[in-house]
Amino acid sequence: MYSYLNPLPPLMNGTLAKWAYVSLAALATLPGQFNRSAMEAPWATTDISDSRLSRTLEYLNTTDFVAYDQRFFDILGPNATIEHVQKLAFQSHEAPCYLKDTNQLFFTEWGPPGGENGTHSWQYLLDLDTNKLNKITTDPPTFNAHGCVVYNHSLYVVTDGHGDEQTGQLVKIDPRSLKQETLLNNYLVQPFGGFNDLEIDWDGNFYLTDSKSGWGREIVDFTPPTSPTVYFVERETFRIKPVHITDGNANGVAISPAGDILYVPDTGVSQYFPVAKTPYGKRELWAFDISKSGSVLSNKRLLSNPVSYFYDGVRVSRKGRIFCGAGDGVDVIDPESGFTLGTIRVGGGDNLAVSLTFGRNDLWIVGRGGVWHVRDIRERLDRDW
Template sequence: MFQSVYLNPLPPSLISTAAKWAWVSFTAFANLPGHFNRSIFDSPWETETDNSTLSKTLNYVNTTDFVAYDKRFLEIIGVDATIEHVQPLAFQSHEAPCYIPDTRQLLFVEWGKPDGDDGIHSWQYLLDVENNTLRKITTDPPTYNVHACVNFQGQLYGVTDGYGDSETGSLVQIDPQSWKATTLLNNFLGQPFGGFNDLEVDPEGNFWLTDSKSGWGRGIVDFAPPNDPSIYFVNKTTMQPKIIWTTTGNANGVAMSPDSKTLYIPDTGVSEFRPSNKNPHGRRMLWAFDVGSQGGVLANQRLLTSPISYFYDGLRVSREGWLFSGSGDGVDVIDPVSGFVLGSIRTGGGENVAVSMAFGEHEMWIVGKGGAWHVKDIKAKLKRDW
């Protein structure tokens, strides 16, 4: 068992588990000796230091599966949890994971340039989670450049970037049995969307869509975004959309609390496009908003947190209200009230990038640069009631 002044002692129940754990001591990290430095895009375990004790600790933590910052993370994840890299894939963004419990399958995509046919993808991956076999499927008609997906009442709802100058970003319903695809929305009264990035469906079936500049930035769509990145609320009955929030940064993930009273939105203006660049001074906030009782109105915007490293991409909320978000080399678990990061589920020594995730009851799948991971036997219940 590795011991260090920079780590809290693990409970005996976690010392001999199949997974490898570390519990960071913020008290010890509060005053570091010697030289140290890292960028916001590097995890803490990539910190440059001339102190040998700190360096050994960082190297050790970089080999772990779960890193705790708060005791509650130990209780959320539990002693039986493991993580497995079930599909090592090209170092290309993978997005839009949707778990289908009836068939024990996971839908996800490979997103954007430089891979594929000039970055245009008419197919999706389908993973059999029992034996971890992977195949490609195509919906009828084909759905191009899916960027996010949510399973709601047995149907899959995906959003797309669009492609070229011939197809705009769309909200699409996909039947996971027949793979029949139906476009529900592809314009705002004649105005094309910039390119959808993510979506949430609330308990009533209304849609919350993030319209971003990522597709334009990667050259997937040819036309410039018609307005700043925005969040759209779409009424399920009338399909009437309206903008409820805009940013000069970039609209990325979106997720709702279990009681439907809070909406969470990460602003990722830290990613700049044309030319593609990561600006450390760009926006990378995670915002929380109160949701009005009539829906479609946001109030009381507050900065919940900014990530310890990288930026928050895909965002999901568990049944107990914990926020899970892709953040560089792992998925951060965030307290929805204080905004403190409780711990991180890591995807492999800083060599991969966690982008988004999908929940089962006590398991989850993470997709990102490097492929797909399966986290099993999590103690907390993850899948929501709707």
């Protein structure tokens, strides 16, 4: 057995996937010299003087699932596996949505160096029965899609906009006809800086994150009119108001199953001009209480700061577990304590988990390097709406 690891529970022995169970108590005091950046996973570092620790980290870098807590085994179960189903360019892939009606995965390629000077007028639709990948173009075209949620059998997508011609938009797409309808493109005549992601509550109201990401990657030409902002949009009236403003960056957004808590990762760690990342920037996951109207957030508290990298796409499962794209993989976070229960890894190297979407007992991860499918998860993930 490797040092610094707990033995796997008996039920997890002989699994198809490669598991490890980290002993946090054993890691509490380490011998010799050690160092890593906050931007890299613990097992990616080579700056280690102790050979036992080095061998353990090398092993962890070969695993599929890394557990920090017994509950992680209960969530995924012994039959869970992960497969790299689409190997694509080491480029950001975003906005995954699982279409239950047609068993397809919608997602996008985002930003430079791909597309036409970083601009994308098309999206991907992956047939999950055949693993055939198709490029699609909506009618009219949807430019620079960045986030997606399925609601009432339709795709709701947010975009960065297009050059100096088009501000960020919230659009509705019929997944069968690919007809697209613009629902929102301004806040009382003020353009958006460029949307990053969205969430929809039980009643169909929207939470939209307006960020500086599109501007920083020169997808849009105009300087953002405000600091990154989370907007609430009332579905019936399209009344809109800011509910959170940050001097970092607004990225993913997700709501609890009961609809009473909103989770927002702040990714000010990503600088804009020049594009760079610094471990001294914001990379927190915040939780807010939601008012009965949905339009007021209160009781802001720091729920988690990632073990490494930063939280990008975030989704909440049926039982309230928080799943976050976090560089080396997807971190699964306990909503009460904020502790990371475990990580679903995408293989290390240049691969990077960006965002994810749920099926019933499956999840799909998109990011740099393509698409990964995690199947046969014990706990049901998809929500009721």
